[in-house]
Each structure stands twice: as structure tokens, then as C-alpha cells.
Amino acid sequence: MAETRLQESNKERKKVGISNTLMLFIVLVIMIAFFGITSQIKFGQQFFFSILNIIPMLSNISYIGIIACILTMLLITGEMDFSIGGNIGLTSCLAALLLSKGINGVLVVLICLAVGILMGVFNGFIVTRLGVNSIIATIGTMSIWRGIGYTLSNGESMLAFNPVIDYLGRGTIFKYIPFPIILFIIVIILTYIIMNRSKIGRRIYAIGVNPMASYLSGTNVKGIKFLLFIFCGAAASLGGLILTSLSAVGMPQHGQGLELTVVSAVILGGTALSGGKGQILGTLAGVLILSILYNGLTMLNIMYFYIQIIRGIVLILVVATYEIRQSRALRRV
Amino acid sequence: MSKTKLIFILVLAVALIATFSIMPGCTTAQAATEKTVAESESGYALYEQLRGYAQANKEWPEKLAADYSLAFTNIMGGIPFCESVWQNVQDQWKFAGGDPNKLYYADNQYDATMGLQNADILLAKKPDVFINFQFDSKVNSIISNKFSAANIPIIAVDVPTPGAPFMGVNNFQVAYMAGEKAIELVEAAGGIDAIDKIILMQMPSGGEVVMLRSEGFYQAFADKYGADKIDPMTIRGDGGAGEAEQANQALTDILSANPDIENAVLTSVNEQTMSGCIAAVQTAGRWDPEKWIVVTQGCDETGQQQLRDGLTDASVAYFPEKYGEYLIPASVALMNGALVPPFLYVENEVITLDNIDEYYPAK
Numbered sequence: 001m002a003e004t005r006l007q008e009s010n011k012e013r014k015k016v017g018i019s020n021t022l023m024l025f026i027v028l029v030i031m032i033a034f035f036g037i038t039s040q041i042k043f044g045q046q047f048f049f050s051i052l053n054i055i056p057m058l059s060n061i062s063y064i065g066i067i068a069c070i071l072t073m074l075l076i077t078g079e080m081d082f083s084i085g086g087n088i089g090l091t092s093c094l095a096a097l098l099l100s101k102g103i104n105g106v107l108v109v110l111i112c113l114a115v116g117i118l119m120g121v122f123n124g125f126i127v128t129r130l131g132v133n134s135i136i137a138t139i140g141t142m143s144i145w146r147g148i149g150y151t152l153s154n155g156e157s158m159l160a161f162n163p164v165i166d167y168l169g170r171g172t173i174f175k176y177i178p179f180p181i182i183l184f185i186i187v188i189i190l191t192y193i194i195m196n197r198s199k200i201g202r203r204i205y206a207i208g209v210n211p212m213a214s215y216l217s218g219t220n221v222k223g224i225k226f227l228l229f230i231f232c233g234a235a236a237s238l239g240g241l242i243l244t245s246l247s248a249v250g251m252p253q254h255g256q257g258l259e260l261t262v263v264s265a266v267i268l269g270g271t272a273l274s275g276g277k278g279q280i281l282g283t284l285a286g287v288l289i290l291s292i293l294y295n296g297l298t299m300l301n302i303m304y305f306y307i308q309i310i311r312g313i314v315l316i317l318v319v320a321t322y323e324i325r326q327s328r329a330l331r332r333v
Numbered sequence: 334m335s336k337t338k339l340i341f342i343l344v345l346a347v348a349l350i351a352t353f354s355i356m357p358g359c360t361t362a363q364a365a366t367e368k369t370v371a372e373s374e375s376g377y378a379l380y381e382q383l384r385g386y387a388q389a390n391k392e393w394p395e396k397l398a399a400d401y402s403l404a405f406t407n408i409m410g411g412i413p414f415c416e417s418v419w420q421n422v423q424d425q426w427k428f429a430g431g432d433p434n435k436l437y438y439a440d441n442q443y444d445a446t447m448g449l450q451n452a453d454i455l456l457a458k459k460p461d462v463f464i465n466f467q468f469d470s471k472v473n474s475i476i477s478n479k480f481s482a483a484n485i486p487i488i489a490v491d492v493p494t495p496g497a498p499f500m501g502v503n504n505f506q507v508a509y510m511a512g513e514k515a516i517e518l519v520e521a522a523g524g525i526d527a528i529d530k531i532i533l534m535q536m537p538s539g540g541e542v543v544m545l546r547s548e549g550f551y552q553a554f555a556d557k558y559g560a561d562k563i564d565p566m567t568i569r570g571d572g573g574a575g576e577a578e579q580a581n582q583a584l585t586d587i588l589s590a591n592p593d594i595e596n597a598v599l600t601s602v603n604e605q606t607m608s609g610c611i612a613a614v615q616t617a618g619r620w621d622p623e624k625w626i627v628v629t630q631g632c633d634e635t636g637q638q639q640l641r642d643g644l645t646d647a648s649v650a651y652f653p654e655k656y657g658e659y660l661i662p663a664s665v666a667l668m669n670g671a672l673v674p675p676f677l678y679v680e681n682e683v684i685t686l687d688n689i690d691e692y693y694p695a696k
Binding site: 158253 | 410411434435437438439440442444445446449450451453454456457458459469471472474475537538571573574
């Protein structure tokens with residue numbers, strides 16, 4: 001009986017989820033058309049659709065997108081990781097420091113990813129074993145990671161030139177396709193398969209809907225959450241390495257405030273902070289909307305303050321639309 | 334040769350000489366030669382000529398920027414110093430005949446990642462010149478690479494960019510001026526022995542050149558009293574990326590670690606960090622204008638207010654409201670293929686309560 005109810009709820013969630021995601025992609029297409037047309041009208045030239053704009057924009061999106069996809073899975077379980085920004089700062093400084101000591105680029109990448117995994121283990125341990133609320137725990141670790149970053153770098157930025165690191169953020173495949181975009185696409189595909197085509201994906205949703213019921217039905221709730229914190233740590237470290245490559249600099253300030261951008265993109269994509277609801281494709285749309293909005297508005301010479309206002313309005317409007325649609329759907333049931 | 338033939342040849346020669354001397358090409362060649370001679374004397378004739386136009390603060394006699402586009406990134410929109418710079422850039426661009434729609438703008442928000450992103454967006458617009466006002470000197474190297482690859486010249490503002498002419502303050506000179514003013518105030522307050530500590534709130538993230546902005550201050554004291562005397566008294570703080578909040582935290586830490594500081598000399602890299610520092614001293618309950626000698630740099634609207642409120646004793650003015658008078662002539666000179674000096678230093682002045690109205694009349 002309970003299983004039938006969960007299946008029905010899943011069907012309902014999927015139905016609302018798909019249509020919300022579709023709605024987001026429609027918004028995205030309208031936005032792209034708007035910026036393309038206005039850029040043409042205002043400057044008499046097509047800046048927005050130029051390769052010179054699209055390629056760097058996608059590269060800049062990639063590391064945000066990679067982290068956002070993994071964070072979506074964690075958020076669906078009802079947990080949060082605010083330490084991603086601090087993780088990026090620490091990873092960036094660590095990579096630059098190791099490179100300055102003459103350590104091989106591949107080894108630097110592996111060490112940084114291992115440290116990222118350790119950061120995830122630490123977060124997972126505090127949340128799942130000590131029972132600390134994930135928001136509080138990761139705000140604490142965000143500060144610790146960034147502090148370690150400042151200590152490693154002595155508060156200064158450090159040059160980080162190395163062929164392996166350079167390739168990670170600035171390398172291209174087939175001359176034009178930036179390597180970080182390939183990484184982003186791989187992460188999208190993997191997370192999509194996990195969330196939509198695997199048992200563990202269904203368990204992640206179930207944990208978010210009702211952790212106690214999931215536990216009673218034999219799901220290792222703590223284990224799955226622990227694993228997702230580890231994924232988050234590794235993804236943030238990968239993001240930190242890409243950002244270090246894009247800027248050719250390791251600095252403790254890297255990733256400052258990024259946690260809010262990533263969380264905004266995930267929420268914009270339809271993931272509920274309370275857990276149990278969310279789509280990887282929705283997150284993809286959320287990341288694209290926020291990034292294209294910034295790119296397009298900056299391209300149109302709009303002042304940053306107005307861009308912030310517009311981003312805030314878009315976020316509230318979209319989330320409010322979700323809520324209205326959700327409550328209407330519930331009334332129908 | 335008959336007389337008629339000789340006269341004919343002479344007339345023909347005179348006519349030819351007259352024709353060639355009237356032809357515009359020959360006149361330009363002569364002018365170009367003069368220009369080359371002038372350029373060889375000063376090296377930067379066109380820039381200097383345009384700088385003269387800009388200093389007049391009115392429309393230039395020639396609309397030399399009409400066919401060009403210019404991109405400008407601001408280090409942090411919303412703070413008085415940066416707003417003054419941006420306003421003057423816009424004014425001078427209009428005076429130079431530039432189209433406001435071809436003056437592209439982005440705000441870096443003291444964020445190197447955003448600075449990179451903005452540089453990418455502006456690069457896509459293929460401006461003729463890019464003015465880079467971005468706080469981290471090392472991140473500027475990758476920005477420089479991208480623009481060099483696209484053959485777009487860069488002008489760096491206040492923070493160096495590899496391979497680009499530098500426009501801004503002569504950091505060592507202004508810091509030394511600030512140091513000399515502080516020494517004057519120290520002497521008036523009873524000499525160096527009456528001072529407990531000299532606090533330099535620095536900005537290491539701005540690179541070595543920006544570090545001179547406080548090291549010059551130290552050097553003025555070391556030259557006057559000797560390094561042996563000054564070194565043990567000097568505390569260097571990391572004021573972060575030039576914002577009030579980080580400087581506030583840094584000075585709070587310094588005050589906690591040095592509970593015996595009563596009489597101190599304090600300087601910082603800009604007015605925003607100084608406002609954070611002053612707030613830290615006040616919050617710690619250790620603020621006494623008679624005991625703290627505060628000399629700062631920039632003298633933007635925040636700095637002017639701090640001076641008028643008696644929070645600071647002096648400020649070395651950078652005149653951000655005149656930055657465009659250097660940046661636009663340099664940009665237009667580059668657009669026209671002329672050379673630009675590698676260093677374009679702004680003129681500076683020590684501003685105190687005694688002379689502030691002379692430079693910035695009270696509103």
C-alpha cells in the first residue's frame with residue numbers, strides 16, 4: 001500500500017518536474033533570442049552569438065555546472081553543502097603551492113582531488129555521524145577550508161602555470177570545444193543516469209521524501225548521504241582546479257560567494273531545499289539561465305547593480321511559479 | 334638651345350615645382366616629416382597633443398574617437414573612487430567624439446573570477462582598446478594573453494598588466510609623500526619616541542607595485558629616523574583586496590595582539606580600507622584623534638569626508654576624477670597607431686583640512 005503511494009507520488013513528482021524543466025528551457029530559449037536580437041539592434045553587430053562569446057561563456061559555466069549537478073543530488077536528500085566555495089579556494093591555493101614546488105601536474109590534480117574527497121569525508125562525518133545540521137556544519141567547514149587556503153598562500157595569489165593544469169580549464173578538443181565543457185557534459189550524463197535510471201537514484205529521492213520510511217525499508221540513509229558529501233567535495237575540488245586553470249592563478253579568494261550562485265542555480269532548476277524533489281536537467285537549465293543572464297546583460301552594458309536585481313527577480317519569479325503550480329496540482333489531487 | 338626653348342623649360346620647371354608644392358600629398362608629407370621630427374623629440378607627440386585637449390575639459394577640436402570602440406572594466410562599481418574614474422572616462426570619451434554605445438563597460442566587483450569573465454565578454458565585442466582596472470596583478474597575465482592574441486592593446490589602471498602601459502599613481506612616490514606628511518605630524522606631536530607603533534595596512538594581492546604604496550611610507554620613516562629605529566615599530570597588516578571589511582578584521586587582529594598601542598601612526602592603501610581600520614580602532618574603544626596620526630591615500634569622496642570629520646589628518650589625492658584625462662588620450666593615441674608612454678602617472682597633492690576646500694570645495 002505504502003509502496004503504491006510512493007510510486008504514485010513519484011509519478012506526480014515526475015510529471016510536475018518534467019513540465020517545470022520544460023518551462024525553464026522555454027525561458028532559456030526566449031532569453032537567448034532576446035539577447036541575440038537586442039545585441040544586434042544596440043551595437044549593429046552580433047556579439048552575443050559569436051564564437052568569441054559562446055566558448056568562454058560555456059567554459060566559465062562548466063565548473064559551476066559540475067558542482068551544481070552533484071549538489072542537486074545532495075539537496076534532494078534534504079542536506080546542504082555550503083563549504084564548496086571554501087573548498088575551491090583551498091584547492092586553488094594547494095594546486096598553485098604544489099606546482100610552485102615543482103610537483104608533476106598529474107600528481108597535483110590527483111592530490112587536489114584526494115584532498116577534496118577528504119573534505120567531503122569530513123563534512124559527511126560531521127553531518128551523518130555526529131548529527132550536526134548540514135547547513136551549520138558546512139558553513140563552519142567553509143570558513144575552515146578558506147582559512148587553510150589563506151594560510152597556504154600567505155594571503156597572496158600565486159601563479160599556476162603547468163601544461164596539465166592549463167589543459168584542464170583552457171584545453172580544447174577538436175580545436176574549438178573546451179575541455180571543461182566535456183567534463184561538464186560527462187557529469188550531466190552520469191548524474192542524469194544515476195538519478196533517473198538507477199536504484200540509488202530512486203533511493204536518493206526516497207530519502208528526501210521521507211528519510212525514516214527509507215531507513216525502515218532498508219536503505220542505508222546515512223551511507224548514501226555520506227557518499228554524496230564525498231562526491232560534493234570531489235566536485236568542488238575539480239571546480240577549483242578548473243578555476244585555477246582558467247585564471248592561471250591560485251588564490252584563497254577563488255570561489256568566494258560561489259556557494260550562493262550554485263545553490264541559486266539548483267533552486268532555480270526546481271530542486272526543493274526541503275528535499276525529495278529536483279531534476280538534473282532542471283539544474284542544467286538553472287545554471288544556463290543565471291550564466292546567460294549575466295553574460296547577456298553585461299554584453300548590453302547593464303550596470304552590475306541592475307544585474308543583481310534582475311537575477312533576484314528571476315529567481316523569485318521562477319520559484320514562485322513552481323509553488324503556485326505545485327499547490328494547484330495538489331488541489332487537483 | 335634656342336632662347337625660346339630655354340624659357341619653355343624654365344617655365345615648365347617652375348610650374349612643376351609649384352604644382353607639387355600645392356598638391357596635398359606633398360603638404361602631408363611635409364607635415365608628417367614635421368610630426369616625425371616632433372615624435373622623435375618627445376616620443377609621444379600624439380598622446381601629448383591629445384592630453385592637452387583632455388586637460389582643457391571640453392570637446393576636442395578633432396573627433397578622433399568617432400570610429401572606434403573602447404572597453405573599460407571597473408575594479409569595483411559603487412565606491413566613490415571607482416565611480417569618479419568611470420564618470421571621467423565617459424566624459425572624456427564624449428569630448429573625444431566617441432560614441433557612448435561603443436564604450437563598453439563591466440564591473441569586476443573586486444572579484445578576480447568576475448574580472449576574467451568580464452574580460453571574456455568584452456573581448457567578444459572586439460574593442461579597439463581595452464582598459465583593465467582589475468585588482469589582482471597575477472590574474473592580469475591571463476587577461477593580457479587573451480587580448481594580445483586578439484591584437485587588442487590594453488591599458489592597465491593602478492594594478493599592472495603584463496605588456497600594457499600603466500596608468501595610475503606612482504605608488505612609491507605617493508607613499509613617500511604620505512610618509513613625509515606623517516613625519517611632520519609626528520614631529521609636531523613630540524617626535525618619534527612618543528609613537529608606539531607604525532601600522533601599514535597593505536594589499537599583497539595587488540602585487541609588488543601596489544605594495545610600494547605602503548612600503549614607500551615605511552621608507553620615508555626609515556630615511557628620517559633610520560631602519561634600526563623604525564623596523565621594530567612597524568606592523569604590516571594584510572588589508573585583503575582593498576575593501577573596508579577585510580581591513581577592519583586585519584586591524585582588529587593587530588589591536589588584539591598589541592594591547593599596549595596608544596599612540597600610533599596608521600596608513601592604508603585607499604580610503605575604503607582606512608574607513609574599515611578607523612572603525613576597528615573605534616570598536617576596540619581605543620580611538621583618540623590626538624593619539625592616532627592617520628594619513629591615507631586616494632582622497633575620493635569617502636576620504637574627503639573622513640578628513641572633514643577629523644578622522645584622518647591628511648590624504649594624498651590621486652584625483653580619480655581626472656583619470657579619464659590620461660586614459661582617453663592614451664586610448665585614442667593607441668587607436669590611431671601612435672605610441673603611448675609606458676607609465677602615465679597622475680599628479681598628486683597632500684590634502685589636509687587646511688587646503689581641502691581649494692581642491693574640493695564644500696558642497
